[in-house]
Amino acid sequence: MGTCPGAPEPRRGNHPRVVLPSTSPLRAGLVVVQPLRRKHCAACRRGPLPLLVLEDGVPRCLACADLGHLVFLPRGDTALTRRSREESALWAVVVRFNRRRGRYERQGLLVEEEALARAESRCLADAEARRRRRARDARRRAAQDARFAEAFATQIRLLFPGCPPDRAGAIAAHASERGSGRVGRSAAGRALSEGAVTCAVIASVRHLDTPYDRLLMDGVARHEARRRIAADVEAVLRGWREAVGTAAAAQSPITGTEAAMKPTVRTDIAG
Ligand SMILES: [Zn+2]
Secondary structure: OOEOOOOOOOOOOOOOOOOOOOOOOOEOEOEEEEOOOOOOOOOOOOOOOOOEEEEOOEEEOOOOOOOOOEEEEEOOOHHHHHHHHHHOOOOEEEEEEEOOOOEEEEEEEEEEHHHHHHHHHHHHHHHHHHHHHHHHHHHHHHHHHHHHHHHHHHHHHHHOOOOOHHHHHHHHHHHOOOOOOOHHHOHHHHOOOHHHHHHHHHHHHHHHHOOHHHHHHOOOOHHHHHHHHHHHHHHHHHHHHHOOOOHHHHOOOHHHHHHHHOOHHHHHHHO
16 A cells, blocks of 8 residues: 555656666665566576566566565565564565556565564464453453343342342343343443333333233234233232332332333333
């Protein structure tokens, strides 16, 4: 991408016949050219040359330029390119003239084979380190999720003491599933607000303890279906709130239940 800073420009930039740099390629590092036209080595006469070096304006093959032992690394892998250069005592930039753009463009590097091997293993080690870090992150997130679901379940049991513990656990796990966009992942859910927790419980009751899903399958409009099952949902919630005569149950007055049933918008996001 872009011009090669090490590549000399043709003397007459807009002249289409000029395909090789006419100034010294050694001006800024070693430059090897992929010629557009058939060129032969001025020293050993070999050719046409796939790659050549210009010395004093005349082409030489890589062997005659003492670069024959280098291997070509095409451009594209930035990290591998940088490391190959770092590892290589001798390296050269490979350029080709782009006629349409009127400039030399970098094609890759010539580097020592062992340097390339070392660079490749460094990149592999990096990839392995990244893989291990991702695994660590995933484990940490899973632990966070488990703690959060547990706290969510505890909050459900606090608001609904009569809710069976495994049911509370299932509701909490479902609502807080990562990437689900469910209520447990919302800001209110993460803060374990009473409204959010109640939304999750209502969603579960609606689907499992009422004929809501069957009504939807039968083609009943969602709001009509919700209206028909509202009493069923309320009955289950009331039972769960009052089932155990604990302090937590006493803390949930009737108005709390009504408040939980009112916000239809909020219950929508729980479904
Ligand atoms: Zn030669």
